[in-house]
Amino acid sequence: MKAVRIPRVEAEKVRRLAEKTGAKDKNRLIVTRGEFVEIPIYDGYEELFSQYEIIQQENPVFKKKADLLHVLKPLIPENLHHLIPRSYKIVGDIALVKIPHELESFAELIAEKIMEIHPRLKAVWRDFGKEGMLRRPHLQLLSGEGSETLHREFGCVYRLDVTKVMFSPGNLGEKMRLVRLVRNGETIVDMFAGIGYFTIPLAVHTKARRIYSIEINPDSYHYLLENIQLNRAENVITILGDSMKVTPEGVADRVVMGHIFCHEFLQVAICALKPEGGVIHYHESVPEAVIQRPVERVKNAAEKAGRKVEITGFRKVKNYSPGVVHVVVDAKIV
Ligand SMILES: C[S@@+](CC[C@H](N)C(=O)[O-])C[C@H]1O[C@@H](n2cnc3c(N)ncnc32)[C@H](O)[C@@H]1O
Structure with missing residues (x-):
């Protein structure tokens, strides 16, 4: 169980950040030890606090009610x-x-x-x-x-029916990281948009010029449209269909492949990039024993497409099941 350890004088600033972003572990209390304060955070948020010391909390104090x-x-x-x-x-x-x-x-x-x-x-x-x-x-x-609810996260709101579509609160850290990477004026393709898991924060928190948001499941698509309205996202072009067939070609500075079983779509993602190139964020659920598999898959796909690739990032999003992790590979492809 992780915590951000900071001197008392900085604690309030960090506490506010942790609360605002949903990173603060609500089951544990903030504790003061000497001149330092430990602010408990959920796994997956370490990067957000990278300028501070992150510790494994030795004696966490739990909120009784939780x-x-x-x-x-x-x-x-x-x-x-x-x-x-x-x-x-x-x-x-x-x-x-x-x-x-x-x-x-x-x-x-x-x-x-x-x-x-x-x-x-x-x-x-x-x-x-x-x-x-x-x-x-x-x-x-x-x-x-x-079964229908309104979930608030990272300044965005999502309406969804939990019996029809999934929601992973554990992916919040990745959404925040992605938002920070986007430059003004980018065109982004979200190949597995769901109810707008990535599309909505990208539309709300970045100055992307356009986001193509593709979803195959009509139930998810229904909520995607609703969430675009709820969040007043104006720069999103939605496409109902199979991203294998309907992904636009040659348009994107960035492609988000936010599905953990999508390696077969890598060629399509590469084709979606502008001829001068761009970045792909490729997600995969992978056994730790073959942890390099996602990187190899991206490299092979680029090679097959006759493009050059540089792996610029590789990080764990969250644990998926015992011995299996959800990871994301960032690849610059030209
Ligand atoms: C549920 S999301 C993944 C979760 C998401 N990354 C998050 O942050 O929680 C994956 C979405 O991809 C959609 N999908 C699956 N295959 C697809 C395809 N071939 N084309 C377009 N969307 C697809 C599913 O319907 C689903 O809504």
């Missing part, structure tokens, strides 16, 4: 304690929790306790993961009611 484990321990047999969910996702006013099958008979109890911990929630859904290339969620209602 400690689901603490609340459930007296209610669940001891031999199952290690399976109690340590965390859950909150999207707008809905919680999504992964519950192992061994805790099947306690699923509703777990949901009720989450509702008690967060009285503003309207529903808790059990999260069975996402299916296929469309990343459709597989959920089951456990407590409360409703």
